[in-house]
Amino acid sequence: MSECKLPRELVLDTSVAVKFHVPEENHEKARQVQDALEDGSASMLAPGTMLPEVFNAFWQKYRRKELTHAEVRQGWELISELPLNFYAPEDLMSRAAEISLESGVIIYDALFLALAEDAETVVLTADDKLLKAIEGTPYASLAQPLESVGTLLQ
Secondary structure, three states, X not given: OOOOOOOEEEEEOHHHHHHHHOOOOOHHHHHHHHHHHHHOOEEEEEEOOHHHHHHHHHHHHHHOOOOOHHHHHHHHHHHHOOOEEEEOHHHHHHHXXXXXXXXXXXXXXXXXXXXXXXXXXXXXXXXXXXXXXXXOOOOHHHEEEHHHHHHHOO
């Protein structure tokens, strides 16, 4: 009898999702995540706030003349068509508020951490400020840097 391998479930941080489209530092590692998501070897979770955050990041890059309108549209199409599993922020908000108060991270980041805690997985992030903020707290184990993608997707 063959063993059915379930996809690795991770929480996808906005910082990684943006790198799927934008060729910046660690773009290739982010593309590994995108490939795993598209081929079904990984399942990605995110709070519903991620989509507005991603578009806002693209918009900010447009305002700084790092992306054109067409590139913003292409990036938005890419992200909005991915098979992501979104969770209602209101379902995560109570725990996220506690995480925010205890760790000092902004509520938007705390939503990702609350989801990772609830799903018993980790947030895959390229946000060094988030990683530094939770360093030494009980929440440090809930997030992993994008650089560790190879290990996480094994």
